[in-house]
Amino acid sequence: MPEALKGPAAFGAAALLVIWGGLPWLPDAWGVRFGTPYLVFFSLAVAGSAGFFMLLNWGPVRQPRSALAAFASILLVYVATVGGVVAFGYWYYPQFETPRVAALKPGGERVGEQRGRAVFLTPQFSCFACHTIEALGIRGGQRGPDLSSVGRLAEARKPGVSAEDYLREAIVDPWACFTPLPSSGLIECQAVVDPAKTYPQMMPPGAKDRLTAQELGDLIAFLKSLRSAGERDGKRS
Structure with missing residues (x-):
C-alpha cells in the first residue's frame, strides 16, 4: 500500500473497531443504545471520510476551472452528505415526521384506547x-423502554397498587419509582436508584400540566391495554 494511503486506512480501521467493538457494549445505565442501523450509518460515514482522504492523497486534485464549477462541486458534496443524514433520519426516526393518527372508529368499548393512542402519537x-411499541408496529425513540407489555407489567410494578394507578404515577410523577432494565431480572419498580439495574430517569416532568384529565385518562387506558404482541387486556386480538 502506498505510504500516502496508510494514514486514512489506519483511521478507517481504528474507527470501525470502535464502532463495532465498542459502541454495542456501552453500559445500559448510560441510557444510550446503538442498534445496527446506527452502526451501519457510522461505518458508511467513516468509509466515506477515509475514501475522501485517500483520494486527496492519491495525487494532485484538479482545481475547478470556474466559479460555477467550484459552486457545483460544493453543492454536490453538501447534498450528498446532508441529504444522506436527513434521509437516514426520516427512515430510522419516525418521530422526525408528524405521526399520522388514524381516525377514531365510532362507538365501541375501545374508543378511549383509540384516543389514548392519538395522545401517545x-x-x-x-x-x-422516547418510547416504541414494537407489538403495534409503532417505532418511536429508544431512550425509554419498549411499552409493548406495559399494561401487564404495570400490574406487578408496585404490589398492592393497580396498573391504572401505577401508570398514572409513572406519567404524572415519573421520579417516584424507577423502571428496572430487562437485563436486571427485576419486576418491581425501584425507589432507590441503581444505575446498573434501572433506566436513567429521563421522563419529562409536568405531564399533568400539559395533559387534560380526559387526555391523561385516555393515555392510561391505551397503555393499560398493551399486554404483549397480539394480546390486549387478556384477550387475543
Whole structure:
C-alpha cells in the first residue's frame, strides 16, 4: 500500500473497531443504545471520510476551472452528505415526521384506547419521541423502554397498587419509582436508584400540566391495554 494511503486506512480501521467493538457494549445505565442501523450509518460515514482522504492523497486534485464549477462541486458534496443524514433520519426516526393518527372508529368499548393512542402519537406530548411499541408496529425513540407489555407489567410494578394507578404515577410523577432494565431480572419498580439495574430517569416532568384529565385518562387506558404482541387486556386480538 502506498505510504500516502496508510494514514486514512489506519483511521478507517481504528474507527470501525470502535464502532463495532465498542459502541454495542456501552453500559445500559448510560441510557444510550446503538442498534445496527446506527452502526451501519457510522461505518458508511467513516468509509466515506477515509475514501475522501485517500483520494486527496492519491495525487494532485484538479482545481475547478470556474466559479460555477467550484459552486457545483460544493453543492454536490453538501447534498450528498446532508441529504444522506436527513434521509437516514426520516427512515430510522419516525418521530422526525408528524405521526399520522388514524381516525377514531365510532362507538365501541375501545374508543378511549383509540384516543389514548392519538395522545401517545401527538408530538406535543413527546411520548413517541422516547418510547416504541414494537407489538403495534409503532417505532418511536429508544431512550425509554419498549411499552409493548406495559399494561401487564404495570400490574406487578408496585404490589398492592393497580396498573391504572401505577401508570398514572409513572406519567404524572415519573421520579417516584424507577423502571428496572430487562437485563436486571427485576419486576418491581425501584425507589432507590441503581444505575446498573434501572433506566436513567429521563421522563419529562409536568405531564399533568400539559395533559387534560380526559387526555391523561385516555393515555392510561391505551397503555393499560398493551399486554404483549397480539394480546390486549387478556384477550387475543
